Amino acid sequence: MKKFDYKELVYSFHKEMLGNNFTLVYEGEITHQITKAFTSLAENKMDSYSEDTNMKKKVFHVMVECLQNLSKHAEDVKILKNKGYAGNGIFIIGRVGPDNEDYHILTGNVIDNSSVPELEAFLDNINNLDRDGLKELYKKQMREGTLSEKGGAGLGLIDIARKTGEKLDYSFIKIDEKKSFYTLRTKISRK
Amino acid sequence: MKPIKIRGTEDTPDVILDATKGLIEFSGRSLPEDVLSFYAPVLRWLEDYIKSPNSRSEVIFKLDYFNTASSKIILDILIYFEHLSNEGKDVIVKWFYHKDDEDMADAGVEYFEIVNIPYEMHSY
Numbered sequence: 001m002k003k004f005d006y007k008e009l010v011y012s013f014h015k016e017m018l019g020n021n022f023t024l025v026y027e028g029e030i031t032h033q034i035t036k037a038f039t040s041l042a043e044n045k046m047d048s049y050s051e052d053t054n055m056k057k058k059v060f061h062v063m064v065e066c067l068q069n070l071s072k073h074a075e076d077v078k079i080l081k082n083k084g085y086a087g088n089g090i091f092i093i094g095r096v097g098p099d100n101e102d103y104h105i106l107t108g109n110v111i112d113n114s115s116v117p118e119l120e121a122f123l124d125n126i127n128n129l130d131r132d133g134l135k136e137l138y139k140k141q142m143r144e145g146t147l148s149e150k151g152g153a154g155l156g157l158i159d160i161a162r163k164t165g166e167k168l169d170y171s172f173i174k175i176d177e178k179k180s181f182y183t184l185r186t187k188i189s190r191k
Numbered sequence: 192m193k194p195i196k197i198r199g200t201e202d203t204p205d206v207i208l209d210a211t212k213g214l215i216e217f218s219g220r221s222l223p224e225d226v227l228s229f230y231a232p233v234l235r236w237l238e239d240y241i242k243s244p245n246s247r248s249e250v251i252f253k254l255d256y257f258n259t260a261s262s263k264i265i266l267d268i269l270i271y272f273e274h275l276s277n278e279g280k281d282v283i284v285k286w287f288y289h290k291d292d293e294d295m296a297d298a299g300v301e302y303f304e305i306v307n308i309p310y311e312m313h314s315y
Contacts, residue, residue: 060256064258068222142263155260
């Protein structure tokens, strides 16, 4: 059996991160504490190079909604002792654009195959709407939707599309007969 | 009715609910870990308040950030006061937004498209 080569692995992770301009990569349990830690990390980092206030707000906003989606909607969400929630997933934030002036946030989590059609229809519906359509959908969902026991309002994805003005770039990768891996990429552009 | 004062944290807002003054105020950030349990006492207080309100109610929102789950609760709060206003009670909602924060101003405008209530927009 080949000996586990941690040096190669660490070095290759390091190169992958730099090569892709990833500033934060996390795989594991996403909780409210993690959400607070990552958002404050990102805020401090953006402050360090005097990022524009509006960009900062947008990044913060999208991060919160993405992380809360992971903590509440992953298939293996569990209830914590303090009544919070934790779901497993991968969360990545990186820089993109010709001069790395934009941000993108990538998330991935396992979901049941049975949840795919409904989520896909919801995402497609969002992607087919223009600015005004999204505004109306948000208002309708606020009025008619109810908060789930996990405190989800079904508004996060609509809000991300509205705040970024970008289409939601998603995919479902089939793992087996029961599970799929759901990925979402959100771009926050300087416009 | 006992007033409620909740000190804000990095993820929950400052809350003032004072029946004798007719003052209801939310300021700061709202992205609680558990939106329902954070706002449950607030909504219970409001339910009692609208049964015997002050002659004038002033509702202030001065938030610099709220997540989508909180946005639903804010609508619920506004609807309580829409009922009061519909009953002919004197109600004013003051929506504050930072002068550079267009999204917060837009959010206020959108609420007042949904709820029919006297309001003022204030930038700071």
